[in-house]
Amino acid sequence: MRDALDLERYPLDRPDSAACNALVKQCASALERDGTFNLEAFVRPETIRKAAAELQPLAASQSYTHARMHNVYFLDRVEGLSDTHPALQKFRTVNHTLCDDQMTHTFVHRLYEWQPLADFIARVLGISRLYLMDDALARANVMEYRPGEALNWHFDRSRYTTTLLIQAAEAGGEFQYCSELRADGQPNYEEVGRVLSGQSNRIRVNPLAVGTLNVFAGKNAMHRVSTVEGRNSRMIAVYSYYDRPGVQFSDKERLGFYGRTV
Numbered sequence: 117m118r119d120a121l122d123l124e125r126y127p128l129d130r131p132d133s134a135a136c137n138a139l140v141k142q143c144a145s146a147l148e149r150d151g152t153f154n155l156e157a158f159v160r161p162e163t164i165r166k167a168a169a170e171l172q173p174l175a176a177s178q179s180y181t182h183a184r185m186h187n188v189y190f191l192d193r194v195e196g197l198s199d200t201h202p203a204l205q206k207f208r209t210v211n212h213t214l215c216d217d218q219m220t221h222t223f224v225h226r227l228y229e230w231q232p233l234a235d236f237i238a239r240v241l242g243i244s245r246l247y248l249m250d251d252a253l254a255r256a257n258v259m260e261y262r263p264g265e266a267l268n269w270h271f272d273r274s275r276y277t278t279t280l281l282i283q284a285a286e287a288g289g290e291f292q293y294c295s296e297l298r299a300d301g302q303p304n305y306e307e308v309g310r311v312l313s314g315q316s317n318r319i320r321v322n323p324l325a326v327g328t329l330n331v332f333a334g335k336n337a338m339h340r341v342s343t344v345e346g347r348n349s350r351m352i353a354v355y356s357y358y359d360r361p362g363v364q365f366s367d368k369e370r371l372g373f374y375g376r377t378v
Contacts, residue, residue, distance in 0.1 A: 117230055120163040120223065126155050128232040131239070143240045143331070151295035152322060152332040153240070159227075159280065159327040167223040168283045171351060174219060175260045179212035180375045188269050188308065188338055202309030207268035207340075212260040215253040215374055224280070224353045228256040234357055237278060237331060246357040251364040253374050254356060258282065261289060261350040267341040269312060271298070272334030278355040279332070281324045286346025293332070293339035294318045300336070308338065 123129050127136045146153035159167070187194075187204045197204055219225050227233065229248065238246040249255035261267060263285075294311055297318070298304040310316040324330060332339070344350050356363075367377040 117227070117232075119160070120227075121159060122157055126158055128236045131232065131235060136236075140236070140239045144242070147240065147331065147333065151293070151337050152330060154322070154324065155329040156325060157327050158329040161327065163223060164282060164327040168351060170222050171214065171219065171224065171258055171282065174214055174222075175212055175258065175349075175351065178218050179214050179258075179260060180373075181210070181212050182373065182375075183208070183210045186268070186270070188271055188312070190270065194305075197305060201305065202313045203305045205309075205312050208266070209268045209270075210261070210265040211267060212262065213374060214258040214260075216256040217252045219256075219258065224258060224282070225256055227280070228353075228355050233329075237276075237357060240331065241276060243359050246359060247361045247363070249356040249358060249364070250362045251356075251370075253370055253376075254365045256356070257354045259352050259354060261285070261341060261344045263344050263346060263349065266343040269338055269340045271336065271338055274356075275333060275335045276357075277332050277334050278357060279330050280353040280355070281326050281328050281330070281351075282353060283348060283351040284324075284326050285344040285350040286348045288343050288345035289350040290342045291322045291324055291330075291339065292319050292342060293322065293334075293337050295320065295333075295337045297338045298336045311338065 117123065117129065126139060127133055130136050143153040185206045185208055187206050194204060216225060234246045234248065238244065297308060297311065307316065311318055322330070341350065365373070370377045
């Protein structure tokens with residue numbers, strides 16, 4: 117991975133070094149303060165260009181188009197809220213997904229399976245170990261958003277999400293978020309509704325650049341990718357790690373996310 121990654125700036129392959137220990141502390145501090153941290157230019161420019169080139173024909177011919185109307189909770193109803201509550205506004209999301217079993221020959225797949233990356237993220241999160249997902253479809257995905265498409269406002273199911281930006285949109289395609297908008301047991305519906313209605317100034321932007329690895333605390337931070345504009349699609353890899361081994365999606369989840377179960 118030394119030729120592909122900037123391991124001088126980000127010494128993940130030297131976990132016992134003073135430089136890596138300092139990087140862990142820096143990222144943990146950013147995650148605590150901002151709900152996210154970036155490793156900018158983690159993947160070298162030539163490598164990320166090649167990664168995009170090998171994924172583009174796969175996305176054009178094999179990706180699954182997932183289009184849906186949804187609220188931020190992905191629920192038909194929320195107990196205690198009327199259907200007209202501002203927090204239950206519906207938005208449209210459209211993306212095109214490649215599953216891990218479609219790209220086992222790619223750099224994106226190899227990076228997911230590179231153990232020092234999972235070990236580093238675990239240290240930042242203060243977890244003894246992170247495991248790769250045991251699901252041939254879901255473990256690593258590439259999401260493509262073509263011009264006119266967006267990932268709309270939502271909360272994540274998992275506490276943390278790890279992504280790698282492979283290709284940026286010509287315009288639009290911004291990662292926007294409201295950090296710690298709710299807490300466990302405190303849904304904060306009124307403030308959620310104010311943000312969705314444009315009555316709040318809590319929205320922040322993380323200006324991700326191509327080749328940036330990002331870890332984001334998305335369970336309680338509402339977020340979206342704004343509508344992609346221009347000629348380029350936005351392509352991003354999503355890596356799934358868990359604090360226990362053997363995690364798989366159900367057949368229902370696979371069918372909903374990927375249109376197939378095997």
